Amino acid sequence: xxxxxxxxxxxxxxxxxxxxxxxxxxxxxxxxxxxxxxxxxxxxxxxxxxxxxxxxxxxxxxxxxxxxxxxxxxxxxxxxxxxxxxxxxxxxxxxxxxxxxxxxxxxxxxxxxxxxxxxxxxxx
Numbered sequence: 218x219x220x221x222x223x224x225x226x227x228x229x230x231x232x233x234x235x236x237x238x239x240x241x242x243x244x245x246x247x248x249x250x251x252x253x254x255x256x257x258x259x260x261x262x263x264x265x266x267x268x269x270x271x272x273x274x275x276x277x278x279x280x281x282x283x284x285x286x287x288x289x290x291x292x293x294x295x296x297x298x299x300x301x302x303x304x305x306x307x308x309x310x311x312x313x314x315x316x317x318x319x320x321x322x323x324x325x326x327x328x329x330x331x332x333x334x335x336x337x338x339x340x341x
Contacts (some may be wrong), residue, residue, distance in 0.1 A: 218258035230280040
């Protein structure tokens with residue numbers, strides 16, 4: 218997120234200091250270090266978006282030397298972040314196994330879920 222959101226309006230989203238290959242190396246010694254980095258990335262994203270003015274939305278920015286308007290760049294990055302969050306959730310689910318808390322409809326629970334929805338609609 219740092220590469221994308223630092224100087225969002227004025228520099229390419231792919232910063233020269235980014236070393237993508239190193240991002241796949243687990244360099245954190247503690248959970249606290251990892252969470253600090255996680256929180257810093259999200260704060261940067263939200264602070265950047267909150268700082269945008271209405272007139273900024275039609276400006277052109279670059280991402281990997283490709284020009285796009287600000288709205289396109291935001292949508293591109295949010296979709297990319299969602300992809301990585303899915304990866305994290307998948308790995309977490311594998312690690313936790315039976316201790317994983319289902320965030321949506323449990324496996325083999327679609328029929329029960331649909332039945333509850335149908336029952337609630339009849340009450341309305």
